[in-house]
């Protein structure tokens with residue numbers, strides 16, 4: 690039986706946002722430029738609307754401008770592309786985030802490919818994906834960046850550790866594997882077709898749940914003492930009515946086995962937004978330095 694310690698992403702993200710607010714204030718004083726983040730939301734998905742509101746509030750609290758564009762669910766691909774091009778050309782906009790998933794008829798890859806890579810604060814454009822994978826300066830996807838920050842804060846050097854990432858999405862799994870590789874971890878990406886998934890997970894010093902399946906990763910898949918980062922945010926029915934949020938890891942089962950674990954909520958989610966704000970400041974710095 691090990692004592693399982695909580696990794697408090699919410700508190701870490703709060704400290705990060707305070708520090709960013711100081712950096713933004715200094716940047717505004719130095720350059721006369723206020724960083725601006727544009728968020729594009731297509732359609733009415735209520736969960737997406739909540740995230741967009743939180744992002745907007747925290748952007749303003751950090752001293753940056755928040756520009757929100759809401760398009761109806763009936764918007765066409767041409768409408769979305771036209772808006773992205775307008776934001777690319779707007780010097781007051783330093784970061785552009787198009788909330789995913791997009792309504793089905795819209796080709797998300799075509800939208801992402803239209804975002805100016807210098808303003809791509811999600812790090813989803815193939816130019817940023819490629820730059821990350823070859824080790825050049827890139828805008829790095831926010832959720833993976835937040836995970837690695839929490840890991841380094843908890844563990845110090847990650848060099849030589851076995852990391853197993855469960856999930857191979859372009860948004861989390863793949864970029865997180867790249868970042869862990871950059872930290873000299875031995876990285877395995879596991880997914881729905883992985884054989885003996887519980888055994889693969891049991892190798893992990895660092896186990897990441899990023900599949901979006903509620904409590905799929907069980908307590909006995911965790912090596913005693915391992916550090917567990919739970920990226921999943923799944924809304925499930927509560928016994929007796931209502932809903933609650935759970936991660937991809939069976940949190941209660943992990944107690945007494947994991948060395949450390951992130952809770953849901955209050956773990957990775959708040960770090961995603963803090964990293965988005967950091968990327969927006971980074972993008973603004975680079976654009977101002979490039980004279981644009």
Ligand SMILES: Nc1nc(=O)c2c([nH]1)NC[C@@H]1CN(c3ccc(C(=O)N[C@@H](CCC(=O)O)C(=O)O)cc3)C=[N+]21
Nearest residue numbers: 740786787788789790811954955956957958959961962
């Ligand atoms: N282009 C794009 N970039 C994104 O980064 C992106 C996206 N699309 N689409 C939707 C997902 C989801 N997402 C979250 C961010 C923060 C929390 C967050 O702060 N969660 C809190 C509160 C959760 C709650 O109470 O609802 C927590 O986990 O503690 C959650 C989810 C960013 N996303």
